[in-house]
Amino acid sequence: MVTAIGGPRILLRQLRETMAEPLGSQERLDKIVDLIAENMRADVCSFYVLRDDSALELFATHGLKPESVHVTTLRLGEGLVGLIAAEAEPLRLTNAPAHPAFAYRPETGEDPYSSFLGVPVLRAGNTLGVLVVQNAEQRIYGEDETEALLTTATILAEMISTSDFDALIKPGSDIDLRRPRTFEGAAFSEGIALGKVVLHDPRVVVTNFVADDTDAEKARLESALRTMQVSIDDMLNSGDMQIASDHRDILESYRMFAHDRGWARRLGEAIDSGLTAEAAVERVQNDTRARMMRQTDPYLRDRLHDLDDLANRLLRILTGNGAGAHGKDMPENAILVARNMGPAELLEYDRTRLRAVVLEDGAATAHVAIVARSVGLVAVGQTNNIVSVCEDGDEIIVDGFTGAVHVRPSPDLEAIYIDKVRLSAKRRAHYAALKDKVPVTRDGVRISLLHNSGLLADMDAIEETGADGFGLFRTELQFMIASKMPRITEQIELYSDAMRRAGGRPIVFRLLDIGGDKVIPYMRSMAEENPAMGWRSLRLALDRPGLLRTQVRALLQAAAGRPLKLLVPMVTETVEFMKVKRFIMREVERLVRLGASVPETLEIGAMIEVPSLLFELDALLPETDFVSIGSNDLIQFLTAADRANPRVSRSYDAIGRPRLRALKTIVDAAREHQRPLTMCGELAGRPIEALALLSVGMTRLSMGASSIGPVKEMILGVDLGPIREAMDAYLEGPGDGTQARAMLTELAAAQRLTF
Numbered sequence: 001m002v003t004a005i006g007g008p009r010i011l012l013r014q015l016r017e018t019m020a021e022p023l024g025s026q027e028r029l030d031k032i033v034d035l036i037a038e039n040m041r042a043d044v045c046s047f048y049v050l051r052d053d054s055a056l057e058l059f060a061t062h063g064l065k066p067e068s069v070h071v072t073t074l075r076l077g078e079g080l081v082g083l084i085a086a087e088a089e090p091l092r093l094t095n096a097p098a099h100p101a102f103a104y105r106p107e108t109g110e111d112p113y114s115s116f117l118g119v120p121v122l123r124a125g126n127t128l129g130v131l132v133v134q135n136a137e138q139r140i141y142g143e144d145e146t147e148a149l150l151t152t153a154t155i156l157a158e159m160i161s162t163s164d165f166d167a168l169i170k171p172g173s174d175i176d177l178r179r180p181r182t183f184e185g186a187a188f189s190e191g192i193a194l195g196k197v198v199l200h201d202p203r204v205v206v207t208n209f210v211a212d213d214t215d216a217e218k219a220r221l222e223s224a225l226r227t228m229q230v231s232i233d234d235m236l237n238s239g240d241m242q243i244a245s246d247h248r249d250i251l252e253s254y255r256m257f258a259h260d261r262g263w264a265r266r267l268g269e270a271i272d273s274g275l276t277a278e279a280a281v282e283r284v285q286n287d288t289r290a291r292m293m294r295q296t297d298p299y300l301r302d303r304l305h306d307l308d309d310l311a312n313r314l315l316r317i318l319t320g321n322g323a324g325a326h327g328k329d330m331p332e333n334a335i336l337v338a339r340n341m342g343p344a345e346l347l348e349y350d351r352t353r354l355r356a357v358v359l360e361d362g363a364a365t366a367h368v369a370i371v372a373r374s375v376g377l378v379a380v381g382q383t384n385n386i387v388s389v390c391e392d393g394d395e396i397i398v399d400g401f402t403g404a405v406h407v408r409p410s411p412d413l414e415a416i417y418i419d420k421v422r423l424s425a426k427r428r429a430h431y432a433a434l435k436d437k438v439p440v441t442r443d444g445v446r447i448s449l450l451h452n453s454g455l456l457a458d459m460d461a462i463e464e465t466g467a468d469g470f471g472l473f474r475t476e477l478q479f480m481i482a483s484k485m486p487r488i489t490e491q492i493e494l495y496s497d498a499m500r501r502a503g504g505r506p507i508v509f510r511l512l513d514i515g516g517d518k519v520i521p522y523m524r525s526m527a528e529e530n531p532a533m534g535w536r537s538l539r540l541a542l543d544r545p546g547l548l549r550t551q552v553r554a555l556l557q558a559a560a561g562r563p564l565k566l567l568v569p570m571v572t573e574t575v576e577f578m579k580v581k582r583f584i585m586r587e588v589e590r591l592v593r594l595g596a597s598v599p600e601t602l603e604i605g606a607m608i609e610v611p612s613l614l615f616e617l618d619a620l621l622p623e624t625d626f627v628s629i630g631s632n633d634l635i636q637f638l639t640a641a642d643r644a645n646p647r648v649s650r651s652y653d654a655i656g657r658p659r660l661r662a663l664k665t666i667v668d669a670a671r672e673h674q675r676p677l678t679m680c681g682e683l684a685g686r687p688i689e690a691l692a693l694l695s696v697g698m699t700r701l702s703m704g705a706s707s708i709g710p711v712k713e714m715i716l717g718v719d720l721g722p723i724r725e726a727m728d729a730y731l732e733g734p735g736d737g738t739q740a741r742a743m744l745t746e747l748a749a750a751q752r753l754t755f
């Protein structure tokens with residue numbers, strides 16, 4: 001076996017000097033391939049760059065014919081070079097022409113070269129190019145040589161992303177890294193936003209690649225690994241983490257990787273090849289990311305994501321960069337891009353600068369999406385791998401109507417969207433003009449439209465929509481954004497402020513609905529396999545009467561002398577509702593005893609969101625003053641499909657026949673017992689689904705502020721009678737139970753209604 005001259009560390013030092021020399025980009029590349037060839041005793045060293053048209057263009061070569069530079073190209077997947085780029089894996093061959101993927105390019109004069117070693121040039125897991133060495137003799141390249149070439153490739157990746165290669169590349173093309181990308185995600189919150197990417201988990205930029213002292217770098221790595229291990233162990237052992245939530249699972253898997261000798265060994269080897277500790281982490285992280293992007297098994301992908309997160313932590317320790325994007329300067333039109341985040345994290349950002357949020361995961365009924373809607377942010381989810389192709393400051397367009405996200409859009413596309421923004425402003429103006437119109441159908445059915453809210457900031461929108469009041473005030477949102485449990489005085493102030501902003505319109509305060517995906521960061525929770533069906537909401541409130549008592553007292557005091565409506569979430573059985581009612585009444589009696597003033601009127605309602613309640617509506621309804629359906633939870637439980645997991649939640653149409661029958665049962669019972677019934681789940685906010693609700697007899701709909709206009713327009717244009725008749729027949733009839741949406745769309749179109 002031929003060994004390299006001087007080894008990889010000498011090569012890296014030479015590369016560093018070359019980078020510092022005042023050379024043009026082409027000259028520099030030519031020198032780099034010469035150095036690599038000389039150092040590795042290779043006859044050929046070639047460097048290909050991936051263009052935005054998916055062609056790999058030969059950018060520099062030592063050994064192949066110079067005329068082929070910027071002439072020879074291979075498509076992604078074509079030839080050995082194309083194969084390496086497509087699979088993001090190194091390839092070592094002793095007899096390259098015998099490989100089935102070998103593609104012969106006569107202009108390069110490569111006939112006599114038999115041995116071949118090629119590696120992908122990766123950045124954040126994305127292929128930017130390919131680096132190849134070849135020899136005429138049949139030679140076996142060693143592991144150490146592959147490692148050396150990969151290390152060199154790390155530096156070339158940085159050069160591609162920071163140098164100006166536009167002048168070198170085929171005119172009209174660009175490097176793939178800057179290619180415009182489009183993602184077809186799921187729309188969570190309507191609107192169009194143009195702005196600049198802000199990564200929720202900012203990438204740590206490594207600037208120092210070549211080590212001066214390998215032993216010192218190893219010591220830095222060891223110490224950073226120890227710091228990280230200790231911090232993860234501390235988090236797991238801390239009092240607040242005596243839980244088995246998702247967070248704990250993630251930390252457990254961090255711990256596993258953090259103590260994994262294999263990972264530490266690979267990092268050590270990368271340092272041995274001449275890199276600094278941070279460059280070594282980035283090198284190994286690149287492989288992880290490349291595997292992650294190609295992994296189809298969701299469990300394994302998640303684990304690779306965890307490993308990627310861990311590498312980020314390690315990079316932050318090594319470079320001293322702080323975590324999270326909250327503190328950094330945000331551009332004027334910031335668009336947050338994240339793998340996923342909780343509602344509280346979203347609310348930590350400066351909302352005056354934020355226009356939209358884009359998530360790789362998520363679902364429309366997840367609370368982060370609900371919060372985005374409630375504060376008027378455009379939101380799109382399910383944009384697989386978007387984080388890895390975005391850089392802070394990239395131009396981005398988010399279309400919250402179709403779910404499309406365009407990263408680095410072309411000027412043409414941008415112009416189209418600027419037009420769309422104008423149009424959507426017109427649409428907003430059109431809806432604003434409906435503000436004073438009473439929502440009555442053409443055949444005279446008065447519908448009550450109400451807002452869902454939860455933050456003081458989103459309440460003022462009612463002045464623009466002209467809605468009748470607030471059908472759902474999610475009190476837990478304030479608890480989620482606080483850094484510690486709000487005291488009773490703070491709660492009283494909040495609820496009084498909310499009533500003041502409601503300006504005499506009715507407001508329904510829902511008692512704390514925490515647990516599930518609504519995590520209160522400063523509160524201990526419990527180990528749970530299945531949190532959506534676990535210790536959450538009313539169950540938690542009844543077990544923690546102190547928490548409930550403080551809230552009820554605050555609400556009663558805030559409403560002194562005024563009407564108060566309280567809504568009890570997640571009622572599973574009538575007896576539970578009775579317990580809460582007695583609890584509240586005891587608090588009222590206490591106030592009376594103390595001679596304090598009490599609310600002018602008090603109404604207590606139940607949420608119907610657990611299917612079991614459907615079978616004792618006759619017992620429940622007489623005990624209530626009003627009821628409200630939470631379709632987000634009710635449908636998740638009726639279909640046994642997690643509302644936050646799009647893989648399953650999208651499989652069942654929310655307005656499929658079994659669900660509509662369930663809703664009709666509630667409507668009929670509420671009518672019989674003469675109890676006002678509202679729908680406050682996300683179903684109410686989409687015109688076609690709102691029409692389904694009207695067709696089964698509902699007349700009170702509560703939704704996010706931005707949905708009021710489109711739903712009101714539908715109401716004003718519809719002749720409801722014939723649609724109700726068709727729905728009755730459909731619900732009673734046999735046949736396919738999945739056709740409600742198609743039927744309603746057709747009936748609406750016949751009435752010239754378009755959604």
Ligand code: PEP
Pocket residue numbers: 370472474513609629630631632633634680681682
């Ligand atoms: C619901 O479940 O539909 C609901 C309105 O409550 P939340 O989304 O807050 O669980």
Ligand code: MG
Pocket residue numbers: 609630632633
């Ligand atoms: Mg609910």
